[in-house]
Every structure is written in structure tokens, then in C-alpha cells.
Amino acid sequence: MADSIENFAEFIPGDTPADVDMGNEVMVEIDASGAGADNGDHENGLPFQEEAMEDAPVRVTYIDYLRSPVIGLLVGQGDEQALLTAHQALLTSSPWFADACAKFSDEVSERRIDLIDEDLDAVGCFLEFLYTGDYFPRKLPGTRDLEKDPHTPDVDETGDQLLKHARVYTLAETLSLPTLKTLASSKIHCVNSTAKGEIAYARYVYAHTHKDDTAIRAPVANFWATRSHTLRTEAEDEFRQMCLEFPQFGYDVLTRVLDEKVKREKQEKMHPSSAHTPGSSRKRARGI
Numbered sequence: 001m002a003d004s005i006e007n008f009a010e011f012i013p014g015d016t017p018a019d020v021d022m023g024n025e026v027m028v029e030i031d032a033s034g035a036g037a038d039n040g041d042h043e044n045g046l047p048f049q050e051e052a053m054e055d056a057p058v059r060v061t062y063i064d065y066l067r068s069p070v071i072g073l074l075v076g077q078g079d080e081q082a083l084l085t086a087h088q089a090l091l092t093s094s095p096w097f098a099d100a101c102a103k104f105s106d107e108v109s110e111r112r113i114d115l116i117d118e119d120l121d122a123v124g125c126f127l128e129f130l131y132t133g134d135y136f137p138r139k140l141p142g143t144r145d146l147e148k149d150p151h152t153p154d155v156d157e158t159g160d161q162l163l164k165h166a167r168v169y170t171l172a173e174t175l176s177l178p179t180l181k182t183l184a185s186s187k188i189h190c191v192n193s194t195a196k197g198e199i200a201y202a203r204y205v206y207a208h209t210h211k212d213d214t215a216i217r218a219p220v221a222n223f224w225a226t227r228s229h230t231l232r233t234e235a236e237d238e239f240r241q242m243c244l245e246f247p248q249f250g251y252d253v254l255t256r257v258l259d260e261k262v263k264r265e266k267q268e269k270m271h272p273s274s275a276h277t278p279g280s281s282r283k284r285a286r287g288i
Contacts, residue, residue: 065089071101072112076120084123090130094175122167129180135168139190146190156193159200165191166201169216170208185216195234198223199242206246217252224249225256 068089075082091097104111125135137147156162165187172180202220209216232239243250
């Protein structure tokens, strides 16, 4: 291999610039001045690379959230009142809190927001959602069940479990957090409750939500319209009081009952063979 250089030297162009002799090796400097000549003004990198880097949003880390000012939250009244704290950078993901925090000046040493009309547990669930993306009890993946809480019964006799998520829902509405609203609504449908528990929940919904909020009101009215013949016997006095206290509830339930009746009559006309036989119209399937 000693004569390899001599053998190939004749193939090296004579006008190759800056040949460097380093012992027995020949270093050929390749002129790259012509490379990428067709790229125009982009000789320093890929096309639009500089613009892309300038437009890229700055990544906010979790440490950035924790470095933000700490806000005191005075929640509830009486014996249930508590002073909670949260980081401002997380709170301002809510437009409501963003407006409230905008009123603080840099010179203020103590930052506090009063939430004395809000439920303590609901605010706690909201803060847990801010920091973790969910709140207890969480939904079990692939099911309509919630995590088991040893301190709560399997069947919601009083409506407390339904009210927990309903209060989170209305708080999320106040704070303009649609993701939290959707999460709370989905958990409501995972609770196994009784007629009296459902009445307590319905009363809260019709007292604290707008009449146009069909996302939460419509399921309540549908529930009672399809099950009132069985559930009303378990809570007849409460059902009557609910209708008197919230006429809109009674109207919504009645409307759905009548709509279902009309729908059923149309189906019977289109399919006479499937019509009920005389005397069977009062029968109801068990367990509905």
C-alpha cells in the first residue's frame, strides 16, 4: 500500500486549492462555497428556520407555576370557613381569577380573594383539578364507576354524592372552566342514588343553574319523566314540593312525558301489530 498515493495522485486535479502535505497523506480541501447556492437568503440554515424559532412559544414549566405569587383564598362562612392558598399562575387559567388577580399591584405583600359564598369542598376539588387535572373520586378507566371512598356509602341515600359534583359544576360555571364542568357532569352520571337523593340533587340544579343550561337540567327532567311512576312512590311528598317550589321542573317533566306519549302513539299507528293489548297499558316493566 506504500505506492497508493503515487498511483492516485494523477487523479487529483492540479487546481485543487490548499493541498496540505502531512507526511505521507494528502489532505484535500473541498470548496463548499457553491453548496446551497440555490437557497437564496437561507445559507445559514433550513428555510424559515429563523422565523420558526422566533414564533415558537416559550414553554412554561411546572417550576414557573410554583414560583408565581401565592394567593390566599378565604372560603366559606362560619365554622366551615377556611383560608386556602394557591399559586397565581395556576389560578389565572380561570378567566374569573385572571380578572381578580389583575387588580393586585406589585407592591401588595398579601394577596387574598374572598370566596365566602362558595362551598369549601367544591373549591378544594377545583384546586385539586388545577394541580393534578382531576379530583377525587376519579373515574375508573373504561367503566362508569368512581373510585371507592370508604367514608361514603355505595348508594347515595341523601344526595350528598350528587351534590358534591353538582357544586363543582356550578363553581366551574362561575369560573368559566368548561373542562371542569364536563368532568363534574360525567361523574354525576356515575352515582347510584335513591329517589330522595335525586330530589335533593334536582332541587339544587334548578336553584343554581340557568334555565337554558340543558346540559345539566335536561338529564334531570328526563330521569324523572321516565321513572316518576316508580320513584314518586318513594318520595311523593318531596316530588310534590319540588314541583311547587320549581314550576319549571314540573313543566319540564310533564313536557317529556307528553312527548314520549305522542311518540309512542305514532309508533303504534305505524306498527299496529306492536300495539299494547287492551288492559295492559298500566303495566310497567320492573326495575325501570
